[in-house]
Amino acid sequence: MAALKGECLCGKIRYEYNGATGNLVHCHCSRCRKWHGAAFRSRIVVKQDGYKLIQGEEYLAQYQATPNVIKTFCQNCGSSLATIYPLRDNLLGLPISGCEGELDRYEEFHIYTGSKAQWWKITDNLPQYENIPEDKAIMHCINE
DSSP states (O other), X not given: OEEEEEXXXXXXXXXXXXXXXXXXXXXXXXXXXXXXXXXXXXXXXXXXXXXXXXXXXXXXXXEEEETTEEEEEETTXXXXXXXXXXXXXXXXXXXXXXXXXXXXXXXXXXXXXXXXXXXXXXXXXXXXXXXXXXXXXXXSOOOO
């Protein structure tokens, strides 16, 4: 079981997560690169019922990125926070960049490498998928 604590850049929003986690996914799609202002987004999937907002609910804002994805962020500093998947019962996407703590065992891989930033070179030996894995379940599974 993971025990994670996180916060936004300005510290107005704080959260914690206790429970099993999913795989560590590094997404290189253009939406994730724009949303995170980085070469890729690294996230895990967590159970909603293990996620707790400790402070700052009044600063929490949402953006409906697609019909199936709602991004949350701090309206004060703009930090990317949890992703809500309305069609995935009890799951959230949690960017690990704002978290402190130990993760559970997990697989780790890159997705959407076909649309990665041209200037970025992937130098690790992790599995790479040009789009999404054929077994889509590995992107949204909880490792219990």
